[in-house]
Amino acid sequence: MNDLQPLIHALAERLPALAGDGETLFAYVYGEQTDFARLSRSRINQLGHIHQRRLTLTLSDGRAAVKDTWDIDAGALDTLAPRIERLRGDLAASPDDPYLSLDASPRTAHSGQPYEERDLEPWLEALLANAADDDLVGIALSGPQGFGLASSLGHALSHRSGGLSLDASLFTPTHQAVKIEWSAPADGPADPAAALAQARERLALLGGEPYAPAPGRYRAYLAPEALTELLGVTVWQGFSRQAVESGNSPLDRLFRGTAGFAPGVRLRELREDSNAPPFGAAGHALPGAVDLVIDGRAGDTLVSPRSALEYGGTINSDSGMPIALTLDGGDLAEADALAALGTGLYLGRLWYANLSDPTHCRVTAMTRYDCFWVEDGRIRAPLAPMRIDASLYSLLGPDLIALSRERHRLEDTSSYDRRASGHQLLPGALCATLPVTL
Amino acid sequence: MNTPHAQYGNDLEAIARRARDLLAGTARWRVLVEQTDTLGCLVRRGVLQPPERSARRAVLITVEERGALGYGATTDLSADGLAQAAKRARRMAAVLPDRRLGAGLPADATDPVPAFVEPWADHVDMTLAERIEWLHDLEIAMAIDDRIHSRAALLETTRRERVLLDQSGREQRQVWRLCQAGLRAVAVGADGNQWRSHGHSFQGPATPEQLAALDFTRERAAALSRDALALLDAPECPTGTRDLILLPEQMTLQIHESIGHPLELDRILGDERNYAGWSFVRPEDFGTLQYGSPQLNVLFAPDELGEFASYACDDEGLPARRTHLIRDGLLERPLGGARSAARAGLEPVACTRATSALRPPIDRMANLNIAPGEQSLGELIGGVEHGVLLGQNRSWSIDQRREKFQFGCEWGRLIEDGELQGLVRNPNYRGRTLPFWHSLDGVGGADTFQVLGLGNCGKGEPNQSIGVGHASPACRFRGIEVFGGAA
Numbered sequence: 001m002n003d004l005q006p007l008i009h010a011l012a013e014r015l016p017a018l019a020g021d022g023e024t025l026f027a028y029v030y031g032e033q034t035d036f037a038r039l040s041r042s043r044i045n046q047l048g049h050i051h052q053r054r055l056t057l058t059l060s061d062g063r064a065a066v067k068d069t070w071d072i073d074a075g076a077l078d079t080l081a082p083r084i085e086r087l088r089g090d091l092a093a094s095p096d097d098p099y100l101s102l103d104a105s106p107r108t109a110h111s112g113q114p115y116e117e118r119d120l121e122p123w124l125e126a127l128l129a130n131a132a133d134d135d136l137v138g139i140a141l142s143g144p145q146g147f148g149l150a151s152s153l154g155h156a157l158s159h160r161s162g163g164l165s166l167d168a169s170l171f172t173p174t175h176q177a178v179k180i181e182w183s184a185p186a187d188g189p190a191d192p193a194a195a196l197a198q199a200r201e202r203l204a205l206l207g208g209e210p211y212a213p214a215p216g217r218y219r220a221y222l223a224p225e226a227l228t229e230l231l232g233v234t235v236w237q238g239f240s241r242q243a244v245e246s247g248n249s250p251l252d253r254l255f256r257g258t259a260g261f262a263p264g265v266r267l268r269e270l271r272e273d274s275n276a277p278p279f280g281a282a283g284h285a286l287p288g289a290v291d292l293v294i295d296g297r298a299g300d301t302l303v304s305p306r307s308a309l310e311y312g313g314t315i316n317s318d319s320g321m322p323i324a325l326t327l328d329g330g331d332l333a334e335a336d337a338l339a340a341l342g343t344g345l346y347l348g349r350l351w352y353a354n355l356s357d358p359t360h361c362r363v364t365a366m367t368r369y370d371c372f373w374v375e376d377g378r379i380r381a382p383l384a385p386m387r388i389d390a391s392l393y394s395l396l397g398p399d400l401i402a403l404s405r406e407r408h409r410l411e412d413t414s415s416y417d418r419r420a421s422g423h424q425l426l427p428g429a430l431c432a433t434l435p436v437t438l
Numbered sequence: 439m440n441t442p443h444a445q446y447g448n449d450l451e452a453i454a455r456r457a458r459d460l461l462a463g464t465a466r467w468r469v470l471v472e473q474t475d476t477l478g479c480l481v482r483r484g485v486l487q488p489p490e491r492s493a494r495r496a497v498l499i500t501v502e503e504r505g506a507l508g509y510g511a512t513t514d515l516s517a518d519g520l521a522q523a524a525k526r527a528r529r530m531a532a533v534l535p536d537r538r539l540g541a542g543l544p545a546d547a548t549d550p551v552p553a554f555v556e557p558w559a560d561h562v563d564m565t566l567a568e569r570i571e572w573l574h575d576l577e578i579a580m581a582i583d584d585r586i587h588s589r590a591a592l593l594e595t596t597r598r599e600r601v602l603l604d605q606s607g608r609e610q611r612q613v614w615r616l617c618q619a620g621l622r623a624v625a626v627g628a629d630g631n632q633w634r635s636h637g638h639s640f641q642g643p644a645t646p647e648q649l650a651a652l653d654f655t656r657e658r659a660a661a662l663s664r665d666a667l668a669l670l671d672a673p674e675c676p677t678g679t680r681d682l683i684l685l686p687e688q689m690t691l692q693i694h695e696s697i698g699h700p701l702e703l704d705r706i707l708g709d710e711r712n713y714a715g716w717s718f719v720r721p722e723d724f725g726t727l728q729y730g731s732p733q734l735n736v737l738f739a740p741d742e743l744g745e746f747a748s749y750a751c752d753d754e755g756l757p758a759r760r761t762h763l764i765r766d767g768l769l770e771r772p773l774g775g776a777r778s779a780a781r782a783g784l785e786p787v788a789c790t791r792a793t794s795a796l797r798p799p800i801d802r803m804a805n806l807n808i809a810p811g812e813q814s815l816g817e818l819i820g821g822v823e824h825g826v827l828l829g830q831n832r833s834w835s836i837d838q839r840r841e842k843f844q845f846g847c848e849w850g851r852l853i854e855d856g857e858l859q860g861l862v863r864n865p866n867y868r869g870r871t872l873p874f875w876h877s878l879d880g881v882g883g884a885d886t887f888q889v890l891g892l893g894n895c896g897k898g899e900p901n902q903s904i905g906v907g908h909a910s911p912a913c914r915f916r917g918i919e920v921f922g923g924a925a
Binding site for chain 2: 038051072086097100120128139168246356358
């Protein structure tokens with residue numbers, strides 16, 4: 001793609017002249033060139049290309065700020081002046097904002113790894129030939145992404161990312177399925193054949209009549225891909241300083257000190273290991289690591305620039321939401337998980353989690369994909385779809401037997417509005433009791 | 439002048455024609471051009487967050503070659519940008535023609551396209567200054583007690599304009615005025631927090647009169663805070679089997695998750711199995727499956743004035759008409775646009791929609807409504823010996839085939855011997871889709887009917903979030919498993 005560095009430097013040169021007395025301008029740019037191939041039954045359903053480039057301009061007079069976002073092309077610089085003029089009208093109508101926080105320490109930095117556009121057709125042809133006898137459903141995305149921030153103060157930051165990824169499922173004729181989440185390595189062949197082969201092996205385990213345990217409490221092993229769905233209910237407002245202070249956090253009791261997790265639970269935000277840009281929209285540099293839960297007890301919250309002024313604290317987040325949630329592993333070897341489970345539920349994935357009781361951080365979710373009934377450490381049958389409903393304080397608290405030593409890196413594959421950045425790094429969890437409700 | 443939105447007149451049509459001209463020599467093609475202008479304002483704890491405008495403009499060029507579609511989407515509307523998008527679309531249409539799922543662009547237009555009249559063309563939204571004052575006024579009305587730690591008032595307006603051209607002569611221009619408003623108060627207590635909210639997503643101007651008619655008033659704002667405080671001291675919803683009366687603000691989610699999504703034809707055909715899931719409904723169920731009790735009548739209603747997802751034509755250019763999906767409990771037809779319907783051998787409804795011109799259109803809910811019945815809310819309640827009345831939705835979850843669901847609400851009122859009793863907190867209920875709809879035995883009349891909407895329904899790969907409308911009366915269901923909060 002069109003590297004954003006030239007545009008960012010051009011903006012950094014132009015913005016000071018466009019800012020009036022006492023005004024500050026920040027310009028955040030996002031761009032992508034994405035080929036997408038949507039697949040079903042190992043055939044192409046939809047195939048296309050998305051070119052997107054947009055700019056978000058923040059105008060501040062030191063007292064308040066207003067924003068405008070619009071799509072840009074090669075003439076982006078020529079669109080700034082009229083937008084700024086309209087924003088001045090908005091600014092005049094806006095009252096003082098005591099929590100306005102824009103970074104005042106300009107810097108220049110360029111980060112990330114570039115990704116060159118490639119012809120998707122041969123890769124797609126090879127994939128579909130390999131999967132011709134399968135029922136492959138999902139999406140392949142390919143292309144570069146770019147992020148940038150420039151300001152009238154002198155900020156000139158850019159970050160490059162992108163790649164080729166496959167997020168797909170393999171189905172049996174009886175509607176059982178396994179998931180494939182594959183990304184082309186930075187170095188090495190972009191060949192998902194091995195991932196497909198492994199998926200077929202896992203799919204073979206899902207033969208047989210599904211077993212539907214009666215509602216009740218069961219011993220359970222939650223694979224990282226299942227645990228991420230449950231922890232996902234904490235991502236939106238769980239660790240945000242603003243949410244905690246305002247009573248909106250489902251981890252309210254954790255941060256009040258009236259509830260906690262097991263001593264072995266350590267949760268961190270580890271941005272330093274993320275593919276996300278290392279800068280926020282307001283220009284602040286963000287730390288590489290934040291301790292959210294230490295030895296099962298509350299650590300820091302995620303403090304956005306606004307929250308730092310509203311509630312105090314040091315800025316350590318752009319939005320208050322984690323983008324690289326990391327849970328330390330434990331002592332249980334993944335290869336020993338079934339034996340350690342003994343008899344109970346192996347949950348490979350969960351789906352559509354939501355809070356059923358925010359006060360107790362109780363979450364409900366459905367099983368999906370490779371979930372099994374296990375007896376004496378051996379897989380006996382795939383599970384019929386089941387609903388669980390359990391408190392995270394219990395699952396990762398008194399009911400937690402062990403965390404796996406190995407952890408899985410789970411990339412955020414969502415693509416609402418744009419291809420997401422970020423990931424979670426999680427172990428599996430062996431739990432003494434997991435309530436099944438339906 | 440502080441005008442919230444700009445007007446574009448013939449600008450989008452000119453862009454569409456330039457894109458069309460690039461497709462000379464292409465037998466089958468479609469051009470969709472969109473401009474979406476938004477202004478969002480949020481006041482939280484007395485402070486206006488930075489107001490945010492956006493002006494998004496994009497083109498989606500679709501080309502068909504030997505029955506295969508290729509899409510080229512771009513925000514670069516320069517001559518070169520459009521040329522690149524057209525080239526990409528042609529290129530993608532030619533890729534691997536023997537490995538396609540089938541079904542191209544819809545058949546050539548034969549029906550006259552209904553003229554879309556924008557009923558609010560002469561109505562002006564509040565200016566930014568007026569919005570700020572309006573939001574502050576409501577937000578401060580929620581500040582009735584120190585235990586209200588969070589108060590939020592938001593207002594977002596959108597003007598969306600789309601122009602669609604295709605090779606069969608379709609030339610459609612549609613303009614929407616969308617509005618989303620919300621209030622939320624959070625009460626913090628010694629052993630937990632409770633909140634109450636009030637929200638609306640509708641089509642129409644953002645004026646104080648329109649919003650007051652939807653109960654965005656200081657009185658309502660203060661009542662939300664009082665209700666949140668009352669919930670702090672309320673008992674938990676008891677556990678057991680009870681009859682349910684769901685008010686429209688919970689029926690919205692019930693309809694959405696357990697009727698709308700399972701009836702999406704592309705889902706039935708398996709297209710969403712990697713993401714949003716599948717459906718228990720099979721093509722052979724249309725015309726044969728008794729989905730619910732005879733009191734269940736579900737309509738695809740694109741013509742409901744003011745409802746969030748009303749439109750004249752879908753994003754494939756098909757004219758949209760009101761039609762039953764479920765009549766007297768019997769499943770009649772799916773939510774399937776032209777492409778899916780052609781694959782399934784069924785008749786389409788005009789429900790193919792794209793969240794923007796940066797995404798290909800897929801089968802979506804639009805306005806999906808339950809027809810009102812005859813009973814008053816008092817009569818519905820009077821027919822319950824042991825039950826609970828549930829209000830505003832708070833939580834939703836369902837399995838990937840749309841059978842086992844669970845919902846939570848912000849508040850409930852117990853019903854005993856036909857009389858409303860005390861408030862309960864953290865009410866939840868769970869069930870299975872078909873038995874649940876068969877347990878429907880009371881449908882409220884027009885005086886219980888509300889037209890509501892949801893701003894963000896997620897589906898598709900690449901992902902798309904879209905607004906939908908759900909209008910419903912209050913409804914009564916028999917023998918449902920309910921429960922409250924607990925450790």
